[in-house]
Amino acid sequence: MHSHIHTISFRxxxxxxxxxxxxxxxxxxxxxxxxxxxxxxGESRERVRAALSSLGLAxxxxxxxxxxxxxxxxxxxxxxxxxxxxxxxxxxxxLPQDAVDEHLVLGELSLDGSIQPVSGILPAALCAAExxxxxxxxxxxxxxxxxxxxxxxxxxxxxxxxxNHLRGTQLLSPVKSGMLTTPPSGPDMADLRG
Amino acid sequence: xxxAATGGHNLLMIGPPGAGKSMLAARxxxxxxxxxxxxxxxxxxxxxxxxxxxxxxxCQKRPFREPHHSASxxxxxxxxQKAMPGEISLAHNGVLFLDELAEFNRVAIDSLRQxxxxxxxxxxxxxxxxxxxxxxxxxxAMNPCRCGYLADASRACSRAPDCARLYMAKVSGPMxxxxxxxxxxxxxxxxxxxxxxxxxxxxxxxxxxxxxxEFGAGRHNGSNSQVNARLSADQIDxxxxxxxxxxxxxxxxxxxQKLSARGFHxxxxxxxxxxxxxxxxxxxxxxxxxxxxxxxxLLSGPLPG
Numbered sequence: 001m002h003s004h005i006h007t008i009s010f011r012x013x014x015x016x017x018x019x020x021x022x023x024x025x026x027x028x029x030x031x032x033x034x035x036x037x038x039x040x041x042g043e044s045r046e047r048v049r050a051a052l053s054s055l056g057l058a059x060x061x062x063x064x065x066x067x068x069x070x071x072x073x074x075x076x077x078x079x080x081x082x083x084x085x086x087x088x089x090x091x092x093x094x095l096p097q098d099a100v101d102e103h104l105v106l107g108e109l110s111l112d113g114s115i116q117p118v119s120g121i122l123p124a125a126l127c128a129a130e131x132x133x134x135x136x137x138x139x140x141x142x143x144x145x146x147x148x149x150x151x152x153x154x155x156x157x158x159x160x161x162x163x164n165h166l167r168g169t170q171l172l173s174p175v176k177s178g179m180l181t182t183p184p185s186g187p188d189m190a191d192l193r194g
Numbered sequence: 195x196x197x198a199a200t201g202g203h204n205l206l207m208i209g210p211p212g213a214g215k216s217m218l219a220a221r222x223x224x225x226x227x228x229x230x231x232x233x234x235x236x237x238x239x240x241x242x243x244x245x246x247x248x249x250x251x252x253c254q255k256r257p258f259r260e261p262h263h264s265a266s267x268x269x270x271x272x273x274x275q276k277a278m279p280g281e282i283s284l285a286h287n288g289v290l291f292l293d294e295l296a297e298f299n300r301v302a303i304d305s306l307r308q309x310x311x312x313x314x315x316x317x318x319x320x321x322x323x324x325x326x327x328x329x330x331x332x333x334x335a336m337n338p339c340r341c342g343y344l345a346d347a348s349r350a351c352s353r354a355p356d357c358a359r360l361y362m363a364k365v366s367g368p369m370x371x372x373x374x375x376x377x378x379x380x381x382x383x384x385x386x387x388x389x390x391x392x393x394x395x396x397x398x399x400x401x402x403x404x405x406x407x408e409f410g411a412g413r414h415n416g417s418n419s420q421v422n423a424r425l426s427a428d429q430i431d432x433x434x435x436x437x438x439x440x441x442x443x444x445x446x447x448x449x450x451q452k453l454s455a456r457g458f459h460x461x462x463x464x465x466x467x468x469x470x471x472x473x474x475x476x477x478x479x480x481x482x483x484x485x486x487x488x489x490x491x492l493l494s495g496p497l498p499g
């Protein structure tokens with residue numbers, strides 16, 4: 001009936017560990033997100049509901065309290081969708097808590113359950129490396145996260161893929177780090193006269 | 195340009211329209227040495243915060259940011275509701291190029307004064323207090339006056355030289371003091387424009403700059419890879435050995451040209467870079483004289499005439 005997922009909040013380029021706690025209790029069916037969530041985080045309620053229903057799961061007919069701790073710093077950004085969804089799944093009993101322990105989770109959900117890229121993945125990966133956690137991030141951000149150091153990365157394209165991996169039914173392929181890019185050279189000094 | 199690229203010095207180019215100031219600046223990124231692994235990570239972290247890391251790649255080339263002169267203070271130094279990084283932070287470990295410096299909002303330019311010295315920016319808001327790194331090299335270009343043709347009597351408008359004084363005054367004195375190198379970019383005579391190019395290509399200049407930086411790093415026993423522009427006063431005292439006649443020369447220059455303490459150190463840093471480019475172990479008289487000449491535009495008062 002209770003779960004907690006690790007994620008982070010950004011303060012400039014620094015990261016602050018945030019724990020997403022989900023609690024199910026008896027009462028009027030509702031979902032409340034507390035812990036100084038800004039508009040994008042508050043709206044994640046609708047995305048989580050739709051993404052879960054795309055898995056064929058309905059939110060339980062209970063009172064769902066989501067707390068973003070520490071509760072006194074403002075949480076911004078859409079990357080809280082995935083940790084909240086995982087928190088709800090664990091609280092519902094669809095996933096065991098130990099499957100998501102020691103993971104740092106970031107990702108934005110779309111209504112069909114796919115996981116959208118978010119910003120700030122590299123600092124998140126560095127933070128995960130520092131705390132020797134594994135990182136769960138959107139598939140598109142995988143190459144960027146791989147620069148964060150020697151960490152295990154789960155880069156999932158959708159909630160279904162991620163659940164299958166965590167349950168051990170279908171594993172995600174490992175992430176390759178992105179290219180070392182060198183943009184094409186600009187104009188040459190030789191064009192200059194004088 | 196080569197000196198600025200080698201030592202990471204701030205550069206101000208003043209010249210008439212069409213003289214090639216922007217062309218010069220556009221060629222700077224290819225002259226700079228590539229980012230070290232650590233620097234590349236720092237740069238990518240900042241770009242990651244605003245979600246601008248194309249295909250998850252780590253960029254090895256130094257960032258080159260050229261905001262338009264309509265940029266606001268928040269756009270330059272960072273800020274806004276979420277206190278996002280500004281152009282100076284996105285140019286961290288790279289180059290910030292301000293074309294038409296005098297057309298920028300005065301408040302916006304002056305907001306660069308502090309980060310230029312400290313290499314970071316602290317955005318303080320009522321509910322936020324956020325630090326972003328901002329160690330960038332400032333390259334700026336401007337016209338000498340509003341019509342732009344101050345040096346050419348036949349084309350200058352009737353208000354010269356007064357309008358030039360007003361125009362230069364748009365950039366504050368403390369801001370001008372922060373430029374290590376100021377150069378006049380003169381217009382070329384037609385004969386030179388038509389003749390075949392004799393300039394070196396970027397690759398060979400790039401190699402020379404790398405060699406000079408290595409030479410400079412050797413002086414600090416390779417302890418750090420910082421550029422001369424970032425030498426602290428303490429490091430200048432320790433590493434730069436001045437011959438007695440150079441001391442006298444500097445003293446004279448300081449009193450005559452009213453060099454600030456910062457200006458004094460900047461002259462020494464630029465002189466050191468010139469010496470590095472010549473692979474000279476000691477700082478010699480002509481290095482210091484050349485460095486002093488690059489502050490000439492400012493030191494002779496805002497304007498000649």
